[in-house]
Amino acid sequence: MDQENIKPYLITDMNQRKAIVIGAGIAGIASAIRLARKGYKVTVFEKNSYPGGKMSEFRAGGFRFDTGPSLFTLPELADELFVLCGRNPRDYFTYSGLENSCKYFYADGTVVVAYTDRGRFAAELEEKCGEPAANTIGFLDKCRELYELTANVFIFSPFSRLSNLMTDDSKRVARNFRKLNAFNTMHGVISAHFADARVRQLFDRYSTYNGSNPYKAPGTMNVIAHLEHNLGAWFPDRGMYSVVEALVRLAEEMGVEFQFNNYVRLVLADGKRIAGVTAGEYYYRADVFVSDSDIVPFYNKLLNMKVPLWYSASDRSSSALIFYWGIGGTFPALDLHNIFFSRDYPEEFRCIARGTVSNDPTVYVFISSKRVQGDSPEGCENWFVMINVPENRGQDWDGIVSRARSDILARLLRETGRDIGSLIKVERVLDPRGIEEKTVSYRGSLYGSSSNSKFSAFRRHPNQRSRFENLFFTGGSVHPGGGIPLCLASAGIVAGLVPDA
Ligand SMILES: Cc1cc2nc3c(=O)[nH]c(=O)nc-3n(C[C@H](O)[C@H](O)[C@H](O)COP(=O)(O)OP(=O)(O)OC[C@H]3O[C@@H](n4cnc5c(N)ncnc54)[C@H](O)[C@@H]3O)c2cc1C
Numbered sequence: 001m002d003q004e005n006i007k008p009y010l011i012t013d014m015n016q017r018k019a020i021v022i023g024a025g026i027a028g029i030a031s032a033i034r035l036a037r038k039g040y041k042v043t044v045f046e047k048n049s050y051p052g053g054k055m056s057e058f059r060a061g062g063f064r065f066d067t068g069p070s071l072f073t074l075p076e077l078a079d080e081l082f083v084l085c086g087r088n089p090r091d092y093f094t095y096s097g098l099e100n101s102c103k104y105f106y107a108d109g110t111v112v113v114a115y116t117d118r119g120r121f122a123a124e125l126e127e128k129c130g131e132p133a134a135n136t137i138g139f140l141d142k143c144r145e146l147y148e149l150t151a152n153v154f155i156f157s158p159f160s161r162l163s164n165l166m167t168d169d170s171k172r173v174a175r176n177f178r179k180l181n182a183f184n185t186m187h188g189v190i191s192a193h194f195a196d197a198r199v200r201q202l203f204d205r206y207s208t209y210n211g212s213n214p215y216k217a218p219g220t221m222n223v224i225a226h227l228e229h230n231l232g233a234w235f236p237d238r239g240m241y242s243v244v245e246a247l248v249r250l251a252e253e254m255g256v257e258f259q260f261n262n263y264v265r266l267v268l269a270d271g272k273r274i275a276g277v278t279a280g281e282y283y284y285r286a287d288v289f290v291s292d293s294d295i296v297p298f299y300n301k302l303l304n305m306k307v308p309l310w311y312s313a314s315d316r317s318s319s320a321l322i323f324y325w326g327i328g329g330t331f332p333a334l335d336l337h338n339i340f341f342s343r344d345y346p347e348e349f350r351c352i353a354r355g356t357v358s359n360d361p362t363v364y365v366f367i368s369s370k371r372v373q374g375d376s377p378e379g380c381e382n383w384f385v386m387i388n389v390p391e392n393r394g395q396d397w398d399g400i401v402s403r404a405r406s407d408i409l410a411r412l413l414r415e416t417g418r419d420i421g422s423l424i425k426v427e428r429v430l431d432p433r434g435i436e437e438k439t440v441s442y443r444g445s446l447y448g449s450s451s452n453s454k455f456s457a458f459r460r461h462p463n464q465r466s467r468f469e470n471l472f473f474t475g476g477s478v479h480p481g482g483g484i485p486l487c488l489a490s491a492g493i494v495a496g497l498v499p500d501a
Contacts (some may be wrong), residue, residue: 018040019286025054032044035498037254098235204345291471322430474487
């Protein structure tokens with residue numbers, strides 16, 4: 001860095017302690033709110049011109065699209081931020097419970113509706129797949145038990161701290177270790193529970209919620225199904241991005257300053273403390289620093305250090321290929337969330353592990369205009385069409401995108417009886433290269449490292465390391481992991497670690 005040309009940024013209030021947050025993803029915004037509530041003057045640096053990171057939106061040709069997350073679980077974690085700041089969350093954004101969380105279409109023609117009412121869902125699986133309802137209820141009870149046993153240790157506390165291992169919750173986990181199913185795979189546990197291959201595929205799919213592989217991820221990950229099937233699935237009434245807008249409004253009311261189009265280039269250390277960051281032509285000092293950047297570029301580029309060895313040994317989580325299609329037609333048989341399952345699920349994950357994409361991928365179609373008026377013009381629908389793909393290893397993405405597009409259109413023709421390609425009025429594509437470029441996510445992985453090993457939870461980067469006492473880590477690439485609820489949980493953990501201003 002040419003230190004001579006860097007100007008110190010003018011500090012306006014010498015009396016208030018300062019915090020800098022790098023990145024305005026959902027975890028960065030939530031951390032900023034929590035630190036402002038603790039009395040810090042917070043500045044958030046965001047390289048993009050908009051907040052939200054992976055959780056953003058765009059409009060084209062009369063359509064609005066949420067670009068990333070589409071499923072909203074544990075909404076109380078977002079509400080909590082408003083309550084913490086003495087506000088009523090309903091003055092900022094609203095959401096409604098879904099009657100069914102997803103509609104599943106199988107290659108053999110079976111259609112299953114995943115009702116959020118457990119009894120109804122179990123009855124549906126019995127009727128459509130012949131799986132006794134008691135099996136589904138029993139499995140979901142086990143998922144609930146797993147969540148109640150592990151959440152305080154694995155999700156809501158700074159897992160890596162030694163003191164955390166001495167709590168009553170941790171001791172309870174140790175006493176019940178067998179129940180975690182850590183030495184079996186997700187698929188192994190599911191197969192022992194369900195006889196029907198379609199039901200197994202349905203529950204295996206939850207591994208993809210953190211970019212993992214059900215044939216490798218530990219059985220503990222079956223906890224994910226608990227959120228949707230026992231606690232409920234929700235949807236913000238004005239679309240996913242309305243959550244980001246609401247949080248940014250709250251942050252600004254709490255005095256947080258957002259600096260958009262301002263990429264943090266370097267994070268400068270002074271002994272055991274971070275002294276400041278450089279962004280644009282300025283050098284900014286602060287007392288506390290929170291990174292919402294993916295951990296790999298944070299170390300490699302901003303800190304100019306090597307990523308800790310234990311972390312770099314982990315597999316990356318998978319990425320996604322998304323087609324945003326403005327469709328000139330309506331499809332009453334489709335719901336808000338739809339899954340068109342592949343015929344051979346193991347092969348799909350073998351392809352991802354090899355860095356390729358199967359020619360029969362499971363296709364997810366999310367249509368927010370089913371619920372949000374104005375998300376598409378009259379008589380049209382906004383389709384977010386996604387498949388799981390490997391992280392960016394320099395593959396021929398143009399070739400992969402073009403082949404996947406044809407495979408997806410062929411599948412949708414078989415399922416709907418309509419030539420979807422001819423109905424596309426607006427098209428945008430996002431592949432792992434674009435995800436990496438837009439959100440600084442290493443290799444375009446959606447959730448940092450994967451959970452494909454029984455040691456994954458131990459290999460996630462902690463929210464603080466002893467190396468720098470005033471540096472904290474939040475967001476999907478660190479503990480407890482990716483996805484909106486876990487990102488919000490990581491911001492809560494960080495706030496608990498940061499001293500009061
Ligand atoms: C296609 C897709 C579908 C998904 N589906 C779901 C879902 O249905 N449900 C769910 O819960 N989750 C889902 N997720 C995952 C979820 O979106 C993420 O886990 C979460 O949004 C990550 O938030 P984050 O705070 O970690 O930061 P990110 O969203 O990764 O944002 C980080 C921000 O930091 C900025 N930044 C990084 N480095 C710098 C720097 N040096 N200077 C300035 N700015 C910087 C980036 O520009 C970016 O805006 C999905 C993700 C994708 C991409």
